Amino acid sequence: MTLTELKYIVAVARAKHFGHAAESCFVAQPTLSVAIKKLEDELGVTLFERGGSEVSVTPVGAQIVAQAERVLEQTAAIKELAKQNKDPLAGPLRLGVIYTIGPYLLPPLVKNLIDNVPQMPLVLQENFTVKLLELLRQGELDAAIMALPLPDHGMLMQTLYDEPFVVATPRTHPWSKRREIPADDLKAETMLLLGSGHCFRDQVLEVCPEMARFSSPGNGMQRTFEGSSLETIRHMVASGIGLTVLPRASVRDMEDPNGMLSFVPFSKPAPSRRVVIVWRKSFTRRAAIEAVCNAVAQCDLPGVDMLALEKAA
Numbered sequence: 001m002t003l004t005e006l007k008y009i010v011a012v013a014r015a016k017h018f019g020h021a022a023e024s025c026f027v028a029q030p031t032l033s034v035a036i037k038k039l040e041d042e043l044g045v046t047l048f049e050r051g052g053s054e055v056s057v058t059p060v061g062a063q064i065v066a067q068a069e070r071v072l073e074q075t076a077a078i079k080e081l082a083k084q085n086k087d088p089l090a091g092p093l094r095l096g097v098i099y100t101i102g103p104y105l106l107p108p109l110v111k112n113l114i115d116n117v118p119q120m121p122l123v124l125q126e127n128f129t130v131k132l133l134e135l136l137r138q139g140e141l142d143a144a145i146m147a148l149p150l151p152d153h154g155m156l157m158q159t160l161y162d163e164p165f166v167v168a169t170p171r172t173h174p175w176s177k178r179r180e181i182p183a184d185d186l187k188a189e190t191m192l193l194l195g196s197g198h199c200f201r202d203q204v205l206e207v208c209p210e211m212a213r214f215s216s217p218g219n220g221m222q223r224t225f226e227g228s229s230l231e232t233i234r235h236m237v238a239s240g241i242g243l244t245v246l247p248r249a250s251v252r253d254m255e256d257p258n259g260m261l262s263f264v265p266f267s268k269p270a271p272s273r274r275v276v277i278v279w280r281k282s283f284t285r286r287a288a289i290e291a292v293c294n295a296v297a298q299c300d301l302p303g304v305d306m307l308a309l310e311k312a313a
Contacts, residue, residue, distance in 0.1 A: 001043075003072065003075060004035065005036065005039045006071055007025060007068075007072060008021065008027075008032050009064070009065055009068055010065055010068050010069055010072065011024050011032075012032070012048060013048075013057050013061070013065040014138075016054045016055050016056065017053075017054065017055055018055060036048070043064070045058075045060050045064070046058050046061065047060075047064060048061055069138065069139070072139065073139045073280075073282060074282065080283070080285060081284050087119070088284075088285045088286070088288055089117045089119055089120045089285075089287055089288055090119050091119075091120065092120070092121050092122070093120055093122055093123070093142050093143065093285070093288050094122075094123045094125070094142045094143075095122050095124055095144065095145070095292065096125045096126070096132040096135060096136070096141045096143070096144035096145070096146075097125070097126055097132075097145045098126070098127070098128065098129055098132065098144075098145070098146045098147065098199060098200075099127070099198060099229065099230075100147075100198060100199075100200040100230055100247060100250075101247075102126045103231075103250070104250050104301065105145065105249065105275075105299060105301065106124065108299040108300060108301070109292075109295055109296055109299055110122060110124075112295035112298045112299060113291065113292070113295045116291060116294065116295055117291050117295075120288060125141065129146050129147075129150065129151075132146060133150070133151070133153050133278070136153075136278065137280075139280070142279060142280075142283055142285070142288070143277055143278065143279040143283070143288075143289055144277070144279075145160065145275065145276070145278075146199070146275070146276065147199055147200070147274065147275050148275075148276060150278070153278065154281075155278050155280055155281060156278070156281055156283075157276050157277070158276060158277050158293060159274060159275075159307050160275045160276055160277055160296045160306075160307070161274075161296070161297075161301070161304050161306045161307055162272050162273070162304070162305045163273050163275060163303070163304050163305075164248045164265070164266070164270045164271070164303060165203075165204070165245050165246065165247060165248065165266060165270065165271045165272060165273070166246055166248055166251055166265055166266065166303075167186070167245060167246075167263070167264045167265075168234065168237050168243065168244050168245070168251075168261050168262070169237065169243050169261065169262045169263075169264065170237060170238060170239075170240045170260065170261065171238075171262055173262065175262075175264060176264070177262075178264050179264075179265075180264060180265050180267045180268075181264050181265070181266055181267060182266070182267045183267070183271060186243070186245075189242065189243050190242030190243065191242055191244065192233045192237060192241065192243070192244040193205075193233075193244070194230065200230075200247065200273070203271070203273050204245045230246060230247075234246070234250075234261065237261060246263070247273065248301075248302060249304050251263050251302060251303070252302055253302075254302075254303070277289065277293060277296075
């Protein structure tokens with residue numbers, strides 16, 4: 001049994017296709033297939049059910065693949081320990097960020113890290129919370145920046161900042177002149193939301209639960225539209241279709257007199273989200289995590305309360 005064979009079975013389990021797995025491992029398909037058959041013969045079990053267009057993992061194969069992932073992760077940790085002995089900040093850091101944070105945090109964060117630790121370039125990926133946690137578990141990412149609450153993840157976590165929400169209205173809307181808006185008032189308006197899968201959508205639904213029942217006649221909002229990104233929704237609001245809720249960091253100037261939108265704070269206590277960084281317990285480059293945290297703390301995000309770094313939990 002070799003580490004290469006373990007890498008091959010993990011690749012097939014993820015791709016559910018021998019050809020695609022071979023491509024991801026940069027080998028020919030016959031080479032990968034022969035290696036996996038050799039491992040099956042050595043173990044005396046069948047790892048994959050072959051047939052049809054998709055490969056499925058057998059029950060015992062699933063257990064072995066899970067163990068193989070742990071072995072490969074620990075192998076990578078050994079290499080990281082050796083590298084850390086030289087310089088824990090040397091080499092790329094694979095960082096994930098959720099869609100509703102990335103566009104506003106990444107530009108200043110990347111600049112700060114280039115200034116602070118130029119020897120540690122970022123390899124960035126934007127995705128949904130669930131997908132980022134999956135990539136962390138698989139060792140495809142080193143850390144990820146996302147917002148609470150999170151599903152059970154069994155990883156280390158550190159708080160970065162708290163970010164309030166604001167209401168965005170068309171410039172011509174009667175609410176545009178308000179000083180603040182109670183969350184309960186939203187139930188009488190046409191609201192625009194992000195689509196399913198975005199954690200920010202769930203956080204907005206917590207602010208106004210009636211939105212979740214918009215499909216039932218006579219309940220909740222007048223209508224609710226869904227968009228694929230905050231910027232798409234922002235343009236829809238500007239066209240007069242309805243209102244939306246935005247994270248404060250996405251609004252550079254709350255008082256812009258020339259824009260097509262007005263931004264109004266919520267009445268206290270204003271709804272908000274807590275942004276955190278998450279990483280695996282086995283990740284050994286703690287100095288790299290601290291470098292990211294320090295770089296985030298140096299970012300000038302409008303309306304955001306940068307918090308003192310808390311102990312990982």
